[in-house]
Amino acid sequence: MSKMQAAKAHMEVLRMAEEEPITVKTYKEIQDAALGSVRDLSSGLQDRLRSSLKYRMVSQSQAAPAEKAYYLWHQAGGTSAQPSFDAASTRAVLYNQAAAARQLEAFLQVSRVTIFELCQTAIRTFEAHEMAAFYMTIRGLVERIANVAALADALQDFSHATPSPDKPNEPLLLAAGKIGKALYGTKFDWGKLRNADLRAAKKDDVAYVRKELSMDVAARSVLTSIDKLDKRVRGARIAYEVLCEFLHPNVGDLYSATACATSHSDRLGTRHVTRELGLGPKDFSTSFDLVAIMSQVLSICCEVFRLLPSVLAELDANSRKAEEMAKSFAHIVRSNYKPLFRKDDLCPCLSGLTVRKCR
Numbered sequence: 001m002s003k004m005q006a007a008k009a010h011m012e013v014l015r016m017a018e019e020e021p022i023t024v025k026t027y028k029e030i031q032d033a034a035l036g037s038v039r040d041l042s043s044g045l046q047d048r049l050r051s052s053l054k055y056r057m058v059s060q061s062q063a064a065p066a067e068k069a070y071y072l073w074h075q076a077g078g079t080s081a082q083p084s085f086d087a088a089s090t091r092a093v094l095y096n097q098a099a100a101a102r103q104l105e106a107f108l109q110v111s112r113v114t115i116f117e118l119c120q121t122a123i124r125t126f127e128a129h130e131m132a133a134f135y136m137t138i139r140g141l142v143e144r145i146a147n148v149a150a151l152a153d154a155l156q157d158f159s160h161a162t163p164s165p166d167k168p169n170e171p172l173l174l175a176a177g178k179i180g181k182a183l184y185g186t187k188f189d190w191g192k193l194r195n196a197d198l199r200a201a202k203k204d205d206v207a208y209v210r211k212e213l214s215m216d217v218a219a220r221s222v223l224t225s226i227d228k229l230d231k232r233v234r235g236a237r238i239a240y241e242v243l244c245e246f247l248h249p250n251v252g253d254l255y256s257a258t259a260c261a262t263s264h265s266d267r268l269g270t271r272h273v274t275r276e277l278g279l280g281p282k283d284f285s286t287s288f289d290l291v292a293i294m295s296q297v298l299s300i301c302c303e304v305f306r307l308l309p310s311v312l313a314e315l316d317a318n319s320r321k322a323e324e325m326a327k328s329f330a331h332i333v334r335s336n337y338k339p340l341f342r343k344d345d346l347c348p349c350l351s352g353l354t355v356r357k358c359r
């Protein structure tokens with residue numbers, strides 16, 4: 001056998017039916033369990049998605065200059081004359097104090113929407129025997145759940161914080177960067193991207209670069225969240241990386257396009273292997289290695305899916321706490337800045353209610 005032949009034989013790692021007893025029942029059970037937990041996940045999310053959420057904010061470009069000026073003034077000891085801005089900018093700063101609470105609420109809704117839609121796609125692609133798309137979707141689900149769990153971890157300090165009466169929203173302001181990044185994390189400067197000729201631009205021309213004294217929204221590597229998830233669910237990192245083999249144009253495409261694989265030994269005992277590649281149902285039952293590997297991957301994914309309700313509940317509790325803090329602060333502010341907030345203006349807590357109605 002030439003070196004090249006040996007290498008090719010090595011690449012064809014899947015063992016065939018004649019070598020080991022069939023474990024297809026176990027694999028089918030694991031597939032059914034995975035699909036069952038995807039269905040549970042999606043029906044659990046459905047209730048909270050019956051109505052949409054109005055995510056309210058004020059113009060960040062309007063708030064930013066005054067926010068920076070106030071920050072610098074405060075950093076310098078606050079002894080010089082307080083910076084002054086027009087009423088619109090000052091109000092934008094005050095409304096913006098509630099931004100983190102609204103962003104956390106929005107992050108939860110966005111996560112629920114995305115995870116629900118991925119669940120629906122996973123069910124559809126599985127039923128249509130589109131295995132590459134199925135595994136890509138499962139991978140997407142693991143990523144999203146990892147991100148939700150990472151924010152729950154990052155807000156541990158916030159969840160235990162007790163605000164002082166004179167600074168009721170201080171813990172929220174301290175957590176704001178983590179919340180903002182979870183919702184707005186990006187690799188691009190979307191303003192530059194909008195105006196760029198993508199055929200002529202270089203990657204760095206449109207890359208996100210944090211501006212001084214602004215919120216840092218540089219997307220973290222998803223692997224950071226996956227590694228954290230691995231601490232909660234052992235094996236999550238490797239399972240995720242195996243699923244990456246199905247997202248990227250790697251060997252996962254060959255495995256998922258295999259309708260069935262068979263082998264037979266000829267008269268001198270040489271084993272011949274045939275893969276039938278095509279659309280339609282995929283029968284993994286003769287590919288023992290793949291069955292063994294994907295069984296583990298799917299059972300780890302099931303554990304990840306089961307984690308979601310508890311981390312969502314943790315973040316829901318944080319969201320209610322953030323809401324209370326934003327409200328307490330904003331309702332003090334509206335009585336301290338009476339000329340800026342009339343009864344029929346929107347309340348500075350960004351509830352969407354008027355000052356008169358927001359209690």
Ligand SMILES: [Zn+2]
Nearest residue numbers: 347349351358
């Ligand atoms: Zn209010």
